[in-house]
Amino acid sequence: MRHMQRILMVLGAWTAVALLFSVQMRFQGESPRSWAWIAGWQLAGWWSWAAFTPLVTAFSARAARLGSSLRIVAAHVPAALATAVLCAAAEGAVKWALGIYRTTPLSLGAGVSYAVATYWTFNVLIYAMVVGLYHAVRAARLESQLMQARLDALTGQLQPHFLFNTLHTISAFVLEDPKQANRMITRLSELLRHSFSREHGPLVTLEEELQLLDHYVAIQEARFGDRLKVTFRVDAGTGAAAVPTFLLQPLVENAIRHGADPPGGSGIAEVEIAAVRVGDRLRLEVRDNGPGIPAGAGRNGGVGIANTRARLAQLYGAGHSFALVNAPAGKGGAVATVEIPYVDHAYRHR
Amino acid sequence: MHTVIVDDEAPARRRLRGVLQQIPSITRIDECASGREAVEALRRGTPDLVFLDIQMPDLDGFEVAAAASEEQAPAIVFVTAYDQHALRAFEVHAFDYLLKPFDDERVVATVERAAQFLEWIRRGGAAAGALRGFGDVSVDFATHQVYRGDRAVDLRPKEYALLAALLRRGGRVASRLELLREVWGYAEDVMSRTVDTHVAMLRRKLERDPAHPRHIVTVRTFGYRIER
Numbered sequence: 001m002r003h004m005q006r007i008l009m010v011l012g013a014w015t016a017v018a019l020l021f022s023v024q025m026r027f028q029g030e031s032p033r034s035w036a037w038i039a040g041w042q043l044a045g046w047w048s049w050a051a052f053t054p055l056v057t058a059f060s061a062r063a064a065r066l067g068s069s070l071r072i073v074a075a076h077v078p079a080a081l082a083t084a085v086l087c088a089a090a091e092g093a094v095k096w097a098l099g100i101y102r103t104t105p106l107s108l109g110a111g112v113s114y115a116v117a118t119y120w121t122f123n124v125l126i127y128a129m130v131v132g133l134y135h136a137v138r139a140a141r142l143e144s145q146l147m148q149a150r151l152d153a154l155t156g157q158l159q160p161h162f163l164f165n166t167l168h169t170i171s172a173f174v175l176e177d178p179k180q181a182n183r184m185i186t187r188l189s190e191l192l193r194h195s196f197s198r199e200h201g202p203l204v205t206l207e208e209e210l211q212l213l214d215h216y217v218a219i220q221e222a223r224f225g226d227r228l229k230v231t232f233r234v235d236a237g238t239g240a241a242a243v244p245t246f247l248l249q250p251l252v253e254n255a256i257r258h259g260a261d262p263p264g265g266s267g268i269a270e271v272e273i274a275a276v277r278v279g280d281r282l283r284l285e286v287r288d289n290g291p292g293i294p295a296g297a298g299r300n301g302g303v304g305i306a307n308t309r310a311r312l313a314q315l316y317g318a319g320h321s322f323a324l325v326n327a328p329a330g331k332g333g334a335v336a337t338v339e340i341p342y343v344d345h346a347y348r349h350r
Numbered sequence: 351m352h353t354v355i356v357d358d359e360a361p362a363r364r365r366l367r368g369v370l371q372q373i374p375s376i377t378r379i380d381e382c383a384s385g386r387e388a389v390e391a392l393r394r395g396t397p398d399l400v401f402l403d404i405q406m407p408d409l410d411g412f413e414v415a416a417a418a419s420e421e422q423a424p425a426i427v428f429v430t431a432y433d434q435h436a437l438r439a440f441e442v443h444a445f446d447y448l449l450k451p452f453d454d455e456r457v458v459a460t461v462e463r464a465a466q467f468l469e470w471i472r473r474g475g476a477a478a479g480a481l482r483g484f485g486d487v488s489v490d491f492a493t494h495q496v497y498r499g500d501r502a503v504d505l506r507p508k509e510y511a512l513l514a515a516l517l518r519r520g521g522r523v524a525s526r527l528e529l530l531r532e533v534w535g536y537a538e539d540v541m542s543r544t545v546d547t548h549v550a551m552l553r554r555k556l557e558r559d560p561a562h563p564r565h566i567v568t569v570r571t572f573g574y575r576i577e578r
Contacts, residue, residue: 161431164449168452170451171451176368
């Protein structure tokens with residue numbers, strides 16, 4: 001459906017251009033041609049461009065990944081010449097087929113070569129215009145995606161429902177166990193303080209991130225009691241690694257939510273958080289013992305997870321990997337794995 | 351009243367139990383720690399009032415509500431931290447919702463209204479006739495006459511139909527869309543202001559203080575209900 005929409009849009013745009021040229025053609029010169037002839041003449045040319053437009057934009061998309069602008073321009077020069085000639089040839093062939101040449105040429109070859117000789121330079125300019133438009137649209141789209149990712153990263157740090165559920169649990173403890181209520185308020189305050197803080201950039205040390213996670217986990221353990229067991233398995237020496245702030249919290253939240261219904265009916269959700277250095281990479285894992293991801297279902301679609309993906313892409317581009325998959329057979333549950341370049345946070349800030 | 355608390359968090363269950371224990375009309379409180387347990391409990395017994403958490407790991411609150419028997423449906427009060435969920439609760443004909451965290455008074459008021467609603471249902475509910483009135487307002491459904499005390503109130507036909515539609519629900523919430531369909535016969539939510547302006551007229555004629563209505567109550571962003 002979207003494909004069809006695009007085709008209609010491209011065709012519509014070139015038809016509008018053809019109309020503009022038709023009007024101009026009708027009112028120039030002493031003895032104008034008929035509207036029908038003019039329309040045929042113009043549409044033959046501009047609809048040829050409509051046919052070539054998808055090829056040009058597809059090529060532009062590939063060329064845009066070449067990186068430097070010099071290389072992009074270099075790639076476009078031969079493509080521009082080839083497209084200009086081919087498009088003019090197509091125009092010539094259609095005009096010949098319609099039989100609308102003023103000086104009715106005798107052969108198809110003569111019609112084609114006439115069109116190529118007349119239009120190829122003009123077509124190079126049209127090619128440049130199409131590529132220019134493609135880049136303008138692409139830049140606008142990239143900009144809006146970046147804005148959205150930033151916005152999500154800002155607002156998605158702590159889900160409001162987590163805050164309200166925690167307040168509710170605290171209100172339960174206020175009467176029956178005031179000390180526990182106090183501890184939870186302190187934990188929650190630490191999380192909120194970090195959420196509201198503007199001091200830190202997008203990256204913190206793994207140690208800081210794990211401290212935050214500890215507050216989060218302590219709150220969840222207070223809520224779910226014996227039904228939740230969280231373990232940390234962190235390699236010594238990874239504490240100074242730079243990680244995106246609040247990277248792990250949504251993954252742990254996801255693991256708790258989906259892991260809370262383990263098969264076998266033990267009723268105890270087990271979540272394991274691991275950090276390992278593998279060469280020049282840092283690997284972070286969040287594993288649960290839940291029923292795993294059902295075939296074809298979208299546990300990838302959660303807001304928190306989508307946020308995590310977007311933030312990783314924004315921060316590391318191709319330098320990261322993120323996977324949310326079922327654990328190997330027999331181990332049960334799902335595993336979220338993030339790999340990012342290992343960078344010493346202190347070093348990065350020097 | 352026999353009540354069931356369904357929530358996967360033990361502290362949250364204790365919180366609600368603490369309030370319910372102090373209400374004399376509540377004679378029995380059961381607890382369920384998961385959606386599946388709740389479905390079991392609903393099949394086994396016939397509770398009057400169920401407090402139902404929405405987000406639970408196995409079956410969510412909406413799935414549990416769907417499993418409740420239709421003949422002896424309990425009054426369901428959803429308990430949730432999401433206000434978006436609260437609106438969906440009314441679409442499945444929940445009796446009410448509580449937003450976490452809540453205060454004790456809100457729970458007590460909900461239980462009181464639920465008791466009135468259940469009593470109305472026991473007397474035959476909508477089949478035997480609607481609520482007959484609220485406050486000092488009484489309605490004679492045979493003659494379509496509405497009285498405040500012993501003085502007749504002059505209502506226009508649409509106003510009367512709207513009042514009757516609200517009373518027929520015995521205190522349960524009606525969405526604007528339901529009212530538009532029922533009273534005006536519209537298929538779409540084309541002019542939801544219509545309902546609001548007619549409710550404003552009813553309040554002017556039937557409420558003691560129309561600016562602070564006590565009986566024709568707004569349910570934010572959703573609709574209206576009658577409170578006795």
